[in-house]
Amino acid sequence: MSYRKKILVTGGAGFIGSHVIRLFVNKYPDYQIVNLDLLTYAGNLANLTDVENMPNYSFVKMDIVDAEAITELFQKEQFTDVIHLAAESHVDRSITNPTEFVMTNVIGTVNLLNAAKFIWKDNMEAHRFYHVSTDEVYGSLGETGMFTETTAYDPHSPYSASKASSDHFVRAYHDTFGLQTVISNCSNNYGSFQFPEKLLPLFINNIKTNKPLPVYGKGENIRDWLWVEDHARAIDVIFHKAETGTTYNIGGHNEWTNIDLIKLLCKVMDKKLSRAEGESEKLISYVKDRAGHDLRYAIDSTKLQKDLGWTPSLQFEEGIKKTVDWYLENAEWLDNITSGDYQKYYEEQYSKR
Numbered sequence: 001m002s003y004r005k006k007i008l009v010t011g012g013a014g015f016i017g018s019h020v021i022r023l024f025v026n027k028y029p030d031y032q033i034v035n036l037d038l039l040t041y042a043g044n045l046a047n048l049t050d051v052e053n054m055p056n057y058s059f060v061k062m063d064i065v066d067a068e069a070i071t072e073l074f075q076k077e078q079f080t081d082v083i084h085l086a087a088e089s090h091v092d093r094s095i096t097n098p099t100e101f102v103m104t105n106v107i108g109t110v111n112l113l114n115a116a117k118f119i120w121k122d123n124m125e126a127h128r129f130y131h132v133s134t135d136e137v138y139g140s141l142g143e144t145g146m147f148t149e150t151t152a153y154d155p156h157s158p159y160s161a162s163k164a165s166s167d168h169f170v171r172a173y174h175d176t177f178g179l180q181t182v183i184s185n186c187s188n189n190y191g192s193f194q195f196p197e198k199l200l201p202l203f204i205n206n207i208k209t210n211k212p213l214p215v216y217g218k219g220e221n222i223r224d225w226l227w228v229e230d231h232a233r234a235i236d237v238i239f240h241k242a243e244t245g246t247t248y249n250i251g252g253h254n255e256w257t258n259i260d261l262i263k264l265l266c267k268v269m270d271k272k273l274s275r276a277e278g279e280s281e282k283l284i285s286y287v288k289d290r291a292g293h294d295l296r297y298a299i300d301s302t303k304l305q306k307d308l309g310w311t312p313s314l315q316f317e318e319g320i321k322k323t324v325d326w327y328l329e330n331a332e333w334l335d336n337i338t339s340g341d342y343q344k345y346y347e348e349q350y351s352k353r
């Protein structure tokens with residue numbers, strides 16, 4: 001079969017990438033989807049068992065930091081488009097090992113930009129490079145206001161600094177070389193297949209196993225939560241409809257203080273686990289705050305809603321219940337991750353707090 005597009009999706013074995021792959025492979029049988037992933041601690045092919053045998057899906061294990069391998073792959077495969085999600089994504093790990101974030105998030109992105117520029121040089125207009133980024137590049141808000149697409153960058157963690165840098169490179173390749181780029185900056189995602197170092201899956205697992213819930217600082221920081229499948233839908237719409245060189249913010253207008261969110265989660269889990277009301281809340285344990293902890297994120301996604309007609313599909317309380325159900329029903333997926341190496345990280349990360 002001859003395919004209409006051959007899209008390289010990087011980081012497809014991770015949390016959001018696996019949802020993007022699932023959506024594209026199923027929705028576009030006339031696109032060939034190539035998933036490139038290094039399978040770091042966060043990459044897990046078990047996230048993709050339902051699509052791994054689809055004829056329009058294939059997987060390549062590769063490091064985006066390896067410029068030579070990336071260039072050779074682009075020359076051989078002649079991708080028509082790129083959707084770039086591969087990244088080191090956990091803020092706490094960026095505090096322990098910033099250099100790894102520079103390598104993957106900055107150098108890795110530049111390697112992909114160079115390879116795309118090289119193979120598309122004679123016909124730039126026909127190809128799209130979509131860079132998936134985060135609202136953390138905008139820094140931290142006070143009690144009011146929201147991030148818009150024109151908010152000045154002000155990153156505070158090594159993670160957000162590396163993502164901000166990669167965004168700047170993507171824009172520079174558009175302005176300097178005419179690469180047809182698009183960037184989106186999204187708020188906190190939640191849902192199935194998220195690695196249990198991030199707040200929600202970590203706390204679901206700790207409640208289930210009766211472990212303390214380590215709340216950083218006073219739990220007053222605010223995040224704006226979006227269902228991961230709504231993020232994947234937004235990426236689909238932006239990939240197909242956004243004007244070249246533009247940026248879109250993606251978010252659910254759904255702000256929660258960490259402590260309110262954790263209490264809601266405890267309540268939902270009490271019910272699901274048939275515990276007495278208030279039982280899981282007893283696990284809450286306030287620990288040393290994250291260094292440089294951003295106080296508040298809130299995304300204004302009006303531009304995406306108005307220009308491209310995207311809206312979030314799921315109401316938050318329903319999303320939390322669905323998410324809890326998924327992690328409880330997929331105990332094997334969770335256990336396979338939480339045994340072994342991840343356990344070592346967990347002990348090191350939280351014994352110091």
Ligand code: NAD
Pocket residue numbers: 010011012013014015016017036037038039040041042043044062063064065084085086087088089090104108132133134135163185186187188189190195
């Ligand atoms: P994740 O950590 O779950 O997945 C990252 C994937 O990238 C993993 O599969 C990993 O193996 C792969 N990877 C890492 N280094 C690599 C390398 N050198 N070469 C090839 N592959 C490599 O991350 P996620 O939460 O799914 O985030 C995906 C993207 O979305 C990231 O760019 C992140 O900055 C962005 N983002 C995430 C969120 C969120 O809430 N999780 C919100 C907004 C934006």
Ligand code: DAU
Pocket residue numbers: 089090091092133134135136186187188189197198199200202214215216217221222223258290297
């Ligand atoms: O805003 C988008 C970003 O959201 C993405 O770019 C990142 O890749 C993603 O990891 C996420 O970053 P956060 O730092 O907001 O997510 P995390 O799940 O690590 O933490 C959410 C909030 O919960 C944050 O305020 C820190 C707090 N927290 C987190 C952990 C892991 C705790 O209080 N205790 C914890 O153990």
